[in-house]
Every structure is written in structure tokens, then in C-alpha cells.
Amino acid sequence: MKLGYTIIYVADVPKTIAFYEAAFGLQQRFIHESNLYGEMETGETVLAFAGNEAAEMNGLAILPNDPKGPAAGWEICFVTDDVAAAYDRALSNGCRPVSAPSLKPWGQSVSYVRDLDGCIVEIASPIQKPT
Amino acid sequence: MIVQHHRDTPKTVTPIITGPATRAYTVSYDAGDQWFGLRLRPESGAALWKGAMAQATDTVLRGQEAIDLVPPLAELDGRHLTLKEIAPLVLDHTAQSVDTRLTRALDVLHASGGRIRMTTLAGFLSCSTRQLNRLFRANTGLSTKTYAQLIQFHRTLGLITRARLPITAAAFEGGYADHAHMTRAFGRFGGFAPSRVPPDLTLPQLFPQ
Incomplete structure (x- = not known):
């Protein structure tokens, strides 16, 4: 087993990805058409963002940031x-x-x-x- | 808001408007009956129920009662309208737009599985728990606490039925203090014990599963 993804649940995936591009100079890999998931180009271990709604869809309960x-x-x-x-x-x-x-x-x-x-x-x- | 087409008299339709449900209830129908309907976001309740929001909880209006609340529903009789055609009939566009703080509160509450503390939730919106409760009651018909308990119940039910967790594990992950706490909530909202979930239970989903 290896660490594959770090996924942060956020209020607004496209806005967060644009923010990470500007603030930290990362590049996006893709944003899913639902706007509920997106990944950054961070090499083998992916930094990804998912919408808070996606937590509920997956049966998770989270404390949003x-x-x-x-x-x-x-x-x-x-x-x-x-x-x-x-x-x-x-x-x-x-x-x-x-x-x-x-x-x-x-x-x-x-x-x-x-x-x-x-x-x-x-x-x-x-x-x-x-x- | 639901429109029921009866099997034997497909031209006759029964409009149905349901308020927020805090108890399980049984729907009787004949094989072959069909339904379609609009499910509103919870904060839009007041746009449908107008001044009657306070009486909407656990209320189901059928036929003439539904038409009395939303007179344009009378136009449905004998016609086959698409959802797109029905929506403007039903929704009161003169209704005041909903406070965006409530929409955000609902999103956070759902994401937390109903487990977030009320003071923390109010902190997200920079308002007091009293203001938050007033927004909830006026627009959804439910108190913040009851709304949170319903989310918690539905999620925990899903942990048992969909995620196939043992009951003790579901109680813990669902945020119930102990088994008795969970059993009381299941009895109140579902009418059954956690160990006796009806096998033919139909759960309306917020998202396609």
C-alpha cells in the first residue's frame, strides 16, 4: 500500500483549484464536470479537492473547514x-x-x-x- | 410537491403537497399508480407554504387542500404537464429570496451528518444560535436541532443499510452517545428499532446512489 491521494473537502472546488494555482503555483490536472472533484498536478501523490456535498454522497460526516x-x-x-x-x-x-x-x-x-x-x-x- | 396519476383513471390527477416529515408514514396506492413531483430545497419551504409554514410539519395536503394552498394546481386536472411546465405554476416567485446564510447552514449541517454543534454552526455564519433557529423555523418549518437530528438519523440508517455497519459501529459513527440514544431516535423518526429496519424501506435520496 502507498499514499495515493490527499483529498480536502471544500466549499467550492473550482474556486479552490484556482486559488491553489495562484497562491502556490500549482497546476490543475482536471476538474470533474460535476465541479465536485478536482486534482492538482502534484506528481505521484495527488492533492485533490472534493466538494463538501461529496462527503454526504459518500456517507461521510465531516466538519467543514x-x-x-x-x-x-x-x-x-x-x-x-x-x-x-x-x-x-x-x-x-x-x-x-x-x-x-x-x-x-x-x-x-x-x-x-x-x-x-x-x-x-x-x-x-x-x-x-x-x- | 407530488402529482399522482391513478391507474384506472389516468386523466384524473391528485396534487399532493407534503411538509417536512419528522415521522414515518404509510402511503396507500394501487399497483400501476404513477407519481412525479418536484422536490424543493428545504429552505424553499416557505415559498411553497407561504404563511402556513408553521403548520406544515408532518402535514400532507391532498387534492382540494393542495389546490387551496397553490390554486394554479387546479390547472393540472386532465392535462399532462412536464415538470418544467409545473414548476412556474407552483413556485411563488414573489416570495422573498432566502437568506444565503441559511443555505450555507444547511450545506454545512448536511456535510457534518447532523453532528456539528449548534454553536459551531452559528459561528460559521457569524450569527447567534437564536438567529439561526429563527431562520430554520421560518423557512424549513423545523428547528435547527430537529433538522440536525433528522440528518443524523437518515445518515445512520444508511450506515446500517448501505454501508452494512454493525449497529454498535453505526451508533458510534453516527454520533449517538449510546445504543439507547440511537434507539430513541430511530423510534421517533422511523418508527422502528435499529435492529429491525424494514427490509422494504424506501428512502428518498438526495443524490442518485
Whole structure:
């Protein structure tokens, strides 16, 4: 077994995909014609979005994300060499700041924002392999 | 809103308007009868029931009673109208548009399987639980709490029948505190115990399954 998908339930799939394209520079793979499911081009492990209605269709009960409330207890993390530029880009495209880039004792630059639905997104540099 | 065509007298139709149902009920019909109808979003209840929303819960109007509420339904008699032709007859376009906060509240409530706390739900909409309850009662005819309990019941029923969960697992995932809690809800809304779901139960689906 391997991790295939991370699927986030959101209020508006096309709007979220457009947001992720602008804020994080990702590209969409496709949006289903129902507008209830869409995937980003994230390589082998897919980041996907599904409409909150899709949860009910699948028999799931979820607590929808709320930008005004505390975030759900998980995050996604994008890795880049230029954390400061990615953080600025995210903020100028509608993300709310949580923590500006800072250098951790183990040498990693780490920042946090919240997306349009209030989900936590971490933007960090790769962990340096010990030389 | 349902239109019934009778088997023996297909030209005679019976218009039926049902309010929000909080109890199971039996529908009698003859083999060969046919129905078609419009299912409105719950927040549109007031557009159909107008001033009578408060009396709509668990009410079924048939024939003349339905026509009294929506007079254009009289035009159906002896005619075969498509849904597209019926919709404008039935819906009151002068009705005030529904508060978008209620539409959002209903979406969140459904997504949560009726399990979200009322204070959390009100927080989504930046309003108080009292305001939320007023919106629910005025437009759907039900309190927020009753609406949530109905969603919870229907979902848990689906966990037993469609997802084939054991009853204890369904109670837990459905959000019932214990078996007795679930049994009370099933008795109130469905009229049966969780262990005795009628095999021929027909559940109106919000989505095609």
C-alpha cells in the first residue's frame, strides 16, 4: 500500500483549484464536470479537492473547514528552496499569514499560512541532508 | 410537491403537497399508480407554504387542500404537464429570496451528518444560535436541532443499510452517545428499532446512489 491521494473537502472546488494555482503555483490536472472533484498536478501523490456535498454522497460526516475558526488538526506542506518568495506569493494571493519564514535550529526555513477555507499550509525548505 | 396519476383513471390527477416529515408514514396506492413531483430545497419551504409554514410539519395536503394552498394546481386536472411546465405554476416567485446564510447552514449541517454543534454552526455564519433557529423555523418549518437530528438519523440508517455497519459501529459513527440514544431516535423518526429496519424501506435520496 502507498499514499495515493490527499483529498480536502471544500466549499467550492473550482474556486479552490484556482486559488491553489495562484497562491502556490500549482497546476490543475482536471476538474470533474460535476465541479465536485478536482486534482492538482502534484506528481505521484495527488492533492485533490472534493466538494463538501461529496462527503454526504459518500456517507461521510465531516466538519467543514472554516476560515474564521481554528483549523482542522492537520496540514499540507509544500517544499521549496525559496520560502520567502513562496510565502509572499501566497499572501499576495489571498492566504492569511500564520507564521512568517523563520530558520529552525536544524537548518530548515519554515512558514505557515491558511488557505481560503482556513486549512493550514506549511511552506518550508528541504531538510538538509547531513554532509 | 407530488402529482399522482391513478391507474384506472389516468386523466384524473391528485396534487399532493407534503411538509417536512419528522415521522414515518404509510402511503396507500394501487399497483400501476404513477407519481412525479418536484422536490424543493428545504429552505424553499416557505415559498411553497407561504404563511402556513408553521403548520406544515408532518402535514400532507391532498387534492382540494393542495389546490387551496397553490390554486394554479387546479390547472393540472386532465392535462399532462412536464415538470418544467409545473414548476412556474407552483413556485411563488414573489416570495422573498432566502437568506444565503441559511443555505450555507444547511450545506454545512448536511456535510457534518447532523453532528456539528449548534454553536459551531452559528459561528460559521457569524450569527447567534437564536438567529439561526429563527431562520430554520421560518423557512424549513423545523428547528435547527430537529433538522440536525433528522440528518443524523437518515445518515445512520444508511450506515446500517448501505454501508452494512454493525449497529454498535453505526451508533458510534453516527454520533449517538449510546445504543439507547440511537434507539430513541430511530423510534421517533422511523418508527422502528435499529435492529429491525424494514427490509422494504424506501428512502428518498438526495443524490442518485
